[in-house]
Amino acid sequence: MHWEDEFHDYVRARGPSLLRAAHQLTGHPLDAEDLLQNALTKTYLAWDRIEDRGALDGYVRRAMVNINISQWRRRKLEEYPSDELPETPPEPVSVGDVHELLEQALNELPERMRAAIVLRYYEDMTEPEIARTLGISVGTVKSTVSRAMAKLRSALGLPSRQPPP
Known part of the structure; x- marks a missing residue:
């Protein structure tokens, strides 16, 4: 061939x-x-x-x-910070809407956070592999994934994850 x-x-x-x-x-x-x-x-x-x-x-x-x-x-900065907060918190979602809302929330993450989440949870890469791929430290990978997961939980109306006592 x-x-x-x-x-x-x-x-x-x-x-x-x-x-x-x-x-x-x-x-x-x-x-x-x-x-x-x-x-x-x-x-x-x-x-x-x-x-x-x-x-x-x-x-x-x-x-x-x-x-x-x-x-x-x-890419130049296309989003600008704002002093205004949303008037109402996100409403809880039904199980049927979770997948669609997760995709939407993933799309709203900053690029590096989205890439870290995709590589970690969709591509099943380890933190060192993600660090090499993105050209950042393992510590930055950990904090980026942690902050991204917090944003996703918030966007889905899920409670924040608390560390074990």
């Missing part, structure tokens, strides 16, 4: 799963498509140097994270 056919077969087979991962990283369907396209372009260009075909998903996911991080660094 010619390597281009092998690449096309890989994209056809793994594309939907990789697109879901890209969507979790970006929070927006169109941004996810662009991110995946850029990562697949990098993969295509490196195809003949990737010896372990079993590691392709990891290669593409790592490329998506790296591309996404590069985009954060180039």
Whole structure:
């Protein structure tokens, strides 16, 4: 089989799963498509140097994270802090709405928090792996994931997690 056919077969087979991962990283369907396209372009260009075909998903996911991080660094601040607080706290949600609300809350997290949560809980990476991927310390990973989880709990109307006595 010619390597281009092998690449096309890989994209056809793994594309939907990789697109879901890209969507979790970006929070927006169109941004996810662009991110995946850029990562697949990098993969295509490196195809003949990737010896372990079993590691392709990891290669593409790592490329998506790296591309996404590069985009954060180039992006100017689009959100501004406000002195005003919301008038009412979030209302509790029904079990049927939790998945949709979780996706919405995940999309509202700052980029680094979203990436840390996706890598930790969707990609099942360890804290040291996340630290290497995002170019931050393990301590920063721990605090980022902790603050992100607190924001997600708050957005879902769940009680904050208290440390054991």
